[in-house]
Amino acid sequence: MGVLLEWLCFYYDPVTNSVQRSPREMVKECAFTSRRQASQALQTLEDIEYILRESNADGSLHIYFTPALFEALKIRPDHLRAARLKAERVQRQRGTPS
Numbered sequence: 001m002g003v004l005l006e007w008l009c010f011y012y013d014p015v016t017n018s019v020q021r022s023p024r025e026m027v028k029e030c031a032f033t034s035r036r037q038a039s040q041a042l043q044t045l046e047d048i049e050y051i052l053r054e055s056n057a058d059g060s061l062h063i064y065f066t067p068a069l070f071e072a073l074k075i076r077p078d079h080l081r082a083a084r085l086k087a088e089r090v091q092r093q094r095g096t097p098s
Contacts, residue, residue, distance in 0.1 A: 014084040019063040
């Protein structure tokens with residue numbers, strides 16, 4: 001579970017409050033033995049209300065962090081707000097959409 005949380009945090013976008021990666025990437029990069037094992041790990045995080053997830057028709061996976069996850073990680077709201085503002089500023093400088 002720790003590897004999955006690290007992976008989610010690594011790919012987390014504070015502007016959209018989401019992680020957008022393919023299930024295949026998650027299985028490979030987190031060294032899960034199967035997509036089923038990865039899905040079970042995500043379900044556990046969803047059950048304890050750390051994430052919300054949805055899949056699009058194209059198969060892309062969208063994972064959204066909940067306030068409970070930030071509390072568990074001891075991330076203060078003002079630090080989260082600062083991270084979002086910094087990420088927005090970087091995106092504007094690069095000319096990339098949020």
